[in-house]
Amino acid sequence: QKEVEQNSGPLSVPEGAIASLNCTYSDRGSQSFFWYRQYSGKSPELIMFIYSNGDKEDGRFTAQLNKASQYVSLLIRDSQPSDSATYLCAGGYNNNDMRFGAGTRLTVKP
């Protein structure tokens, strides 16, 4: 069974702080990993994807992948109230399969 686990939260951070979101996966066959952001009542939007071990930075967002430990994380620097949303981690495979975590709800307090 290919599982992707996330802490459901809620995670609350003050404005300007670093928010750290974590995700673990059980199947070493996962080839690629994705972070989606979902605002309440809206559909998920892609933030970042990462395929290789290490860090990948895009603006205020940094994705980190450690295949040996089977975890992937998302760091949000200088958190803003507009970052308040549910963040979904997903692991993809060479076939059609992509498994989503349950999501972590983040609240950034002004």
Added chain:
Amino acid sequence: GAVVSQHPSWVICKSGTSVKIECRSLDFQATTMFWYRQFPKQSLMLMATSNEGSKATYEQGVEKDKFLINHASLTLSTLTVTSAHPEDSSFYICSARDARGARPDTQYFGPGTRLTVL
């Protein structure tokens, strides 16, 4: 790029009627489309996967005769909820991927369709 649209964005119908939801990829060819359902405050639940020109593959517990999926072209998939009942009320979201594109394993989501069955 990679825009996915859905229509309608919301629908209210009477119990027993059928509802069709369209999912379109606007600027790429969607070799595979996915249909998800999401109940309030819950996570995404994959309902089925469809490849263009093939029958959809349904997840365990999803009734294929109730949720009819057609993926007749590389830009359009439809989900028909047949004989809808109040328990089918949910947020239905499609996503699409282009297996021959630059990011073949990335799914792009449509805006979702909120279905309310009275």
